[in-house]
Structures are given as C-alpha cells and as structure tokens.
Amino acid sequence: MSESVTAQETVLRELRLLIASGTLEPGQQVVQDSLASSLGVSRVPLREALKVLEGEGQVTYHPHRGYFVADLSIEDLVEVYRIRSLLEDEAIRVGVPLLTDEDIEYLEDILHDVEAAAQSQDVSAVTAANRRFHFALFEASNMPRLVRLIKNQWDATDAYRGVYFAAPANLDHMNQEHRTMVQALKSRDVEKSIALQAAHRENSVSVVSQVIKKP
Amino acid sequence: MSESVTAQETVLRELRLLIASGTLEPGQQVVQDSLASSLGVSRVPLREALKVLEGEGQVTYHPHRGYFVADLSIEDLVEVYRIRSLLEDEAIRVGVPLLTDEDIEYLEDILHDVEAAAQSQDVSAVTAANRRFHFALFEASNMPRLVRLIKNQWDATDAYRGVYFAAPANLDHMNQEHRTMVQALKSRDVEKSIALQAAHRENSVSVVSQVIKKP
DNA sequence: CCAGGCAAGATTGGATACAATCTTCATATG
C-alpha cells in the first residue's frame, strides 16, 4: 500500500483503463456517486480526474447534467488522425536527425518487447509496448508539448484501437512495419520514416473506422 | 444576476483574465484559500477550474504543493509557435476553399472592430477582436478539435502577448497585414493566406520572446 | 559556523453534508 500519490491520480489512471477497455462505453453517462464508491473514493477526486479527461476530449461535460464518455463520429476520427499526422510528422522530422545510436538500440529493445507480446497474443501488452515504441521515437524530438498533444490524440481513440491488435494478421503486419521503420531510422532517413509512420496510421484508421461504423 | 452558469465556469473565466493580464504572475503559486475567498467561492470549483488550466498548460501542478502559474521559457515559446504553425496552416489550407462570401463579409466586419479598437488605443479590445478575426478564419475549416488545439496554443502565450498591442507601430502593421489577408481570402489564395498568417505569427513571436528574455 | 532534525504553522487533499438543478413519471387538462 502507501501509494504516496494522490487519489485523483489513481482515479485518473483507473478511468483511462475503464475507457480504453470499453468498460465505460462511449456515450454512457458517468454517474459520479456510484463510480466514486466503486473506486473507493469520494466524488471530489473523481471530478478532478474527469476534468482532466474532459480537457483531453475523452469525456464531454454538460453543466448540471454531468460527464459522458466521448462518442467518436467518423468525422471526429478522421480529424484526430489528420491532427496526428501533422504532429507526428513534425516529431519525426525533428527527432530522427537527433537520434543517437543508443536511442536506436533502445528502440530495438522495445521492439523485442512488442514482438514477444505479439508472440504470446497478449493484446494489452502489445498495445502498451507499441505505444512505448512510437513515443520513444516522438520524444527524440525534444518537444515535450508536441509529444503531449500527440498523446492526447492517441488517447482519444484508445477506446476503439484495441480491436486492431486482436487479429494476428494485423500483428504480423505491424511487426513488419516496425522493422522497416528501424531500418529507416538507422539510416536517418527522415522522409522514409515519415512515410512509414503514415502508412502505420492509415492501417489503424481503416480498422477503427469499421468499429465505429458498426453500431 | 441569475447567470445560470456554474461557479467553476465563472472562476475559469476570471482566472484566464487574471493570468492574461499578468495579475497572477508567471511562476507565482496559486494559493487556493485566499484566491477562492477573493473570488467569493469555495476551493472546490476553483480547483476544478485550475485542472482545466493545467490541461492547457497555463498552470503547472505538483501534488501536495499546489498550482503555479506557468512560466514560459524561450524554448517553450518557440515550441508553442511551431505547433501553432503546423495547426494553423492546416486550418487555413482546409478552411479557405470553404469560405463563403458571407464568411468573408463577417471577417471584414470583425476587421472593422479591430481597427476601431486600435484607433481608440484600447489594448484589451484589440486583443479580443484580433482573436475573433483569426478564429473566425480557423473555424471555417470545420475542424473543431483542430480549432480547440489552436486556442490552447494561443492561451499559452496570452500572458505575454499583451505587450505586442501596446505599441502603436505594431497596431498599424497588424491592420495592414489583416487587410492584405482579407484580399488573399477573397481570391481564395490558400498559399498566400498561409504565408501571411505565418508572417503575422513571426512578428509576435519576436516581440514576445523579448518580453520573456527580459526578467 | 553548519548540518540535521523536530515542532508549529501553512497549505493542499479528500470526505461529508447540504443546496441547486435536472429527470422522470404520474396526473390533470384542453
């Protein structure tokens, strides 16, 4: 025990999981009283965590009516991915020339994690490691605000992205792309890196859009 | 009277003003108890408003130590403006071809407001009208998430930008640029619009960076 | 003189209680 962190931080992490896992379904109202007690806290830290998520667009807020899990339309999805491409292209453009050999070794280490997780069909481990891989690359840009914005865009679609990693074919494809990406990074080929990242995004946008269209 | 809004919204607006006007100085701690009572509310709505500002990067938060008004370094400023250019270029690229004649009339109306405010040396009116002008343009993109991100970047430098409009020479320059911009919009010249917006940004970044360097 | 530690005060974090608002549903009314 004795997590020296605050309850709002704990609650925020929990909420992200609940949303990303779909336990809290898109469109659903977040009833503060029941959720707070189910998390073992009062409504105060829960409300503060919800305000953070509101700022990230993960939930919407209507005064006196409460918070609702954000429900992405196809238009929203397209917009999020367009914004991602603007921001990620920049992060790569700036970051790749700054990559040290150690950075690339580190990226390869993470890549092993991704592949190990893929091997054992552990979807949530794949998701986590994949995220680490891409953000290790983005962070090479040394632009913390930019990286934070990219994170927000990723989070916005987390509730839908899980399905992508469920299919083994997608996993193989992803691993292939990652390896090609590392090759491009090693030769510090900015344009190729950007193109590969773009292709990577396009794959998931098409899959996620089908999930959204479904219901 | 009977503003049916919530206290947290009111407080949020007040806080923005306090920060933009420099009443709350960069780096300064936000003491919740005194600020809350000076605003006539309890700490709860204040804390929720502060969470929103934290998400926008207007204040920083350290658990058990509190909120501090964000203090931009030169590197932060450069990053904010680089991000702005990525996002604003896109908004213009998408929005300009969609502009209706009515939209442009509306923009010219706002432009009159800006010039009237400039004439009467009303710095805060200039700031407000100038913002309306640019965001009316950005909103033509029909990309609400993109517009919101741009807003955040503007807010991040609001505490410093006031000085730009204080000098009459800058005001003349700005009006000139605005008029040229409207001409470019009328001919739906995307590239020229982007270039003009970029020049506009460059002016203020150089001025603001001097303000930051000073202390 | 300086480093470390300890106690008092200040400040933030969170739980509870109550007020304000919204939602629902039964009832009345045209």
Place this chain on the structure above:
DNA sequence: CATATGAAGATTGTATCCAATCTTGCCTGG
C-alpha cells in the same frame, strides 16, 4: 389523445470540515 404540470427522486454543484503533507524556522549537536 396529446400536452402541460408538478412533485418525488436522482444527480450534480458547492461549502465546510478534518486529515495528510509540506514548509519554515528554531534548536540541538557536532
């Protein structure tokens, strides 16, 4: 039958109170 009304219940919004943590400054011991 459709619509308005209004009261009860549900839910959110905020104030207050107490607990937890941090800061400050004094004191001690070296």
